[in-house]
Amino acid sequence: MTSVLYDVPGPRAVARNRVLGAxxxxxxxxxxxxVIYRLYVSGQFDASKWxxxxxxxxxxxxxxHLVNTLAAFALAAIxxxxxxxxxxxxxxSDHAWVRVPVTVITEVFRAIPVxxxxxxxxxxxxTLGVKMEPYWAVVLALMAYNGSVLAEVLRAGxxxxxxxxxxxxxxxxxxxxxxxxxxxxxxxxxxxxxxIVAQLVVTMKDTALGFIITYPELLYxxxxxxxxxxxxxxxxxxxxxxxxxxxxxxxxxxxxxxxxRTRRSPKLNAIANAHDPAADDDATLxxxxxxxxxxxxxxxx
Amino acid sequence: MDAVFxxxxxxxxxxxxxxxxxxxxxxxxxxxxxxVGAMRVxxxxxxxxxxxxxxxxxxxxxxxxxFFFFIFGYPQLGLPKLSNLVLAxxxxxxYTATYVAEVLRAGxxxxxxxxxxxxxxxxLPFGQVMTLVVLPQAFRSVVPPMMSVFIALxxxxxxxxxxSVAELASVRATINDSHTRPGNPMEVLLWVAxxxxxxxxxxxxxxxxxxxRWRIAR
Numbered sequence: 001m002t003s004v005l006y007d008v009p010g011p012r013a014v015a016r017n018r019v020l021g022a023x024x025x026x027x028x029x030x031x032x033x034x035v036i037y038r039l040y041v042s043g044q045f046d047a048s049k050w051x052x053x054x055x056x057x058x059x060x061x062x063x064x065h066l067v068n069t070l071a072a073f074a075l076a077a078i079x080x081x082x083x084x085x086x087x088x089x090x091x092x093s094d095h096a097w098v099r100v101p102v103t104v105i106t107e108v109f110r111a112i113p114v115x116x117x118x119x120x121x122x123x124x125x126x127t128l129g130v131k132m133e134p135y136w137a138v139v140l141a142l143m144a145y146n147g148s149v150l151a152e153v154l155r156a157g158x159x160x161x162x163x164x165x166x167x168x169x170x171x172x173x174x175x176x177x178x179x180x181x182x183x184x185x186x187x188x189x190x191x192x193x194x195x196i197v198a199q200l201v202v203t204m205k206d207t208a209l210g211f212i213i214t215y216p217e218l219l220y221x222x223x224x225x226x227x228x229x230x231x232x233x234x235x236x237x238x239x240x241x242x243x244x245x246x247x248x249x250x251x252x253x254x255x256x257x258x259x260x261r262t263r264r265s266p267k268l269n270a271i272a273n274a275h276d277p278a279a280d281d282d283a284t285l286x287x288x289x290x291x292x293x294x295x296x297x298x299x300x301x
Numbered sequence: 302m303d304a305v306f307x308x309x310x311x312x313x314x315x316x317x318x319x320x321x322x323x324x325x326x327x328x329x330x331x332x333x334x335x336x337v338g339a340m341r342v343x344x345x346x347x348x349x350x351x352x353x354x355x356x357x358x359x360x361x362x363x364x365x366x367x368f369f370f371f372i373f374g375y376p377q378l379g380l381p382k383l384s385n386l387v388l389a390x391x392x393x394x395x396y397t398a399t400y401v402a403e404v405l406r407a408g409x410x411x412x413x414x415x416x417x418x419x420x421x422x423x424x425l426p427f428g429q430v431m432t433l434v435v436l437p438q439a440f441r442s443v444v445p446p447m448m449s450v451f452i453a454l455x456x457x458x459x460x461x462x463x464x465s466v467a468e469l470a471s472v473r474a475t476i477n478d479s480h481t482r483p484g485n486p487m488e489v490l491l492w493v494a495x496x497x498x499x500x501x502x503x504x505x506x507x508x509x510x511x512x513x514r515w516r517i518a519r
Contacts, residue, residue, distance in 0.1 A: 006344045006427040013344070021347035024340075028351055038378045111501035112494045113456035115463065116470055120494065123473055124487035201361070208363035212463035219365055226373065234374045241366050248361035 039234070048230040053239065058225070065221040066243065072135060072207045072217060076142035077200050083143055084150025089180065091155055109148040115209050117141035122213040134215035138207060146203050153195050157188030194259035201251045208244065218243060304476070304484025305492055311472055311482070316496070318468040322389055322458040327451055329394025334401025341406050344427055356399045364460050367392045372464040389461040393454065400450045408443030409435055441515045448508035452501055459497075469493050 009017055039045060052058050090102035109117075121137035132140075161184060169179035189196075211220040222240040226233035305312060340352035359367070371392040372385055383391075412435050420434040462470035473489045476482045 006421070006430065009344060017345045020343075020345045024345065024348045024351055038380065042377055042379045044377065108498060111456075111498040113459040113470070113497055115459040116490060116493050116497060119470065119473060120487070120490045123477075124490045127485045127487040205361075205363040208365040209460065209463070211365065212460075219363070219369065222366075222369065223373075234370070234377055237366065237369050237374055241362060241370070244363055244366060245358065245361050249357070252357070252361055 044234055046230075049232045049235050051230055052225060052228050052232055053235070061221060062218070062239075062243070065216060065218045068135075068215070069207050069210075069217040072138045072142070072210060072215065073204050076139045076146065076207070077203055079139065079143040080146035080150055080203065081196075083147025084154055085185075087148060087151035088154035088158070091151065092158060092180075094176070106148040106151050109144045110152070112145070114141050114145045114206050115212060117144055118209060118213050134210060134213050137213055138210040138215050138217075142203055142206055145206075146199060149202075150196060150199055153192050153199065154185075154188055157192035157195075158184050160191065161187055191262070194255050194262060197251060197255035197258060201248050201255065204248055204251060205244070304488040307483035308472070308476060311475055312492075315467055315469045315472050318386060318461075318466060319455075319458050321386065322393060322461055322466070322468060323451075323455050325390040326393035326397060326458070327454055329390065330397035330401050330450075330454065333394065333398035335405065337398060338402035338405035338409075339431075341402060342409055342431075352402065356402055359396060360399045360403075362396075364393070364396050364457055365463065367396050368460055368464050385461075385464060385466045389464065389466045393457055393461070397450065397454045397457070400453070401447070404443055404446045404450055405439070407446065408439040411442045412438045444511045444515055445508055448504060448511070452504050452508075455500060455504065456497065469496060 043049065087102055087106050090098050091106060093099045093102070118137050118141040121132055121140055122134060125132055165183055165187065166179055169183040174182065207217055208219045210217045211223060214220065218240050222236040225236040337352050337355055340348040341356070343349060368389065371388040375383070375388055416434055416438065417430055420430040425433065458468060459470040461468050462474075465471075467475070470493055472493065473486050476484050476489055477486060
């Protein structure tokens with residue numbers, strides 16, 4: 001996606017950009033300095049506040065809770081992919097008695113906040129006599145929500161395919177299931193892979209809601225740690241937050257990589273143009289400007 | 302129905318708080334998001350860098366953790382005291398701003414290159430290219446995804462309930478802890494779910510209406 005919004009800056013623009021850049025740096029530095037100053041004044045850098053993190057036991061526990069987070073994420077991711085496929089295919093069905101209920105289910109689960117779903121499973125069901133471990137409440141709520149979101153993603157992918165694909169499938173004598181399984185789904189999955197992985201990042205982040213319904217995951221442990229000696233609230237939030245950010249950045253990186261590959265693939269480009277690949281474009285084409293600049297330099301020589 | 306009519310005071314207060322978090326958080330997200338979105342397409346490399354770091358860092362942090370920072374962390378800093386409701390508004394605003402920024406940037410990228418090139422060809426500088434040519438067109442294609450961001454924001458307001466802000470998702474706990482209030486958890490939570498479904502449908506309807514009205518003929 002090229003949208004060259006500005007020219008290669010001339011001498012005056014370069015000067016102005018430098019001033020604006022300096023101003024940005026100043027503002028950002030001022031904010032960071034203020035935060036660090038407040039942290040310093042309120043004694044957040046004291047050794048006593050970081051003391052808990054010197055114990056191997058604490059790190060072992062962080063490991064255990066990290067595994068809990070990942071366990072919830074892994075199962076929820078797999079189940080929501082399965083549910084997503086089922087709902088997407090159901091919603092594209094030719095039979096109204098399949099399509100209508102599936103549509104209603106998808107829309108309802110997409111509209112209910114994940115936390116409310118978790119609470120329904122964890123606090124609500126016991127009134128009906130069904131007790132549930134927090135782990136299952138987290139996994140099932142994530143499955144229902146992300147499953148219906150993924151269903152919409154897949155459906156959009158299938159609908160973005162050129163009509164000829166389906167028609168050609170029928171023309172060579174495939175049945176409905178064959179057209180879906182052999183022709184439409186593989187292409188839709190490939191086109192939508194970046195979006196699917198991006199949705200998995202959301203799933204990962206949403207496991208952190210489990211702490212509200214007492215599922216012992218990372219954030220739950222952060223809360224636990226912050227009641228320890230010295231009350232290291234911010235410190236444990238920084239440590240645990242760092243872990244979350246690293247995990248999500250890895251997944252986001254995969255999504256980005258898949259997206260770049262999708263954009264390079266000539267096969268997919270024809271399809272991908274149907275939806276909006278501009279959504280996660282990087283920088284607004286400074287690369288283009290840099291190239292222009294470089295080319296111009298050569299011309300003059 | 303007792304769970305609703307027996308506790309009308311509770312429900313109306315909770316709904317009010319949800320709407321406060323939604324609108325105030327949305328306003329912060331919109332203002333901050335426009336600034337960050339503008340930074341990310343600006344000709345100043347440092348501003349782009351700052352915008353990118355902000356978006357990537359905050360978008361990859363669970364909202365629950367951002368709430369954790371604000372509700373439990375902020376009071377540690379010895380700054381002026383703020384109520385949990387205000388802190389929740391700040392947390393959700395700062396989180397949602399990253400999505401607003403990304404939607405705006407995507408919207409700017411949907412404007413055909415020729416438009417910006419033509420604007421540049423007649424000698425408009427960056428500021429005018431943006432305000433006169435690109436942004437007016439971008440805003441139209443931005444409306445549907447922006448509404449999706451706000452629908453997500455509405456659903457995210459429930460997280461505040463986990464941090465002792467009395468909004469819809471916390472009604473259950475209040476009713477459960479008191480012996481004089483009618484209703485059981487299942488009933489209350491189902492009503493909460495119904496309210497959210499209605500509110501989300503309302504927003505989707507606005508989204509569709511705007512989309513139809515502002516569709517660009519290209």
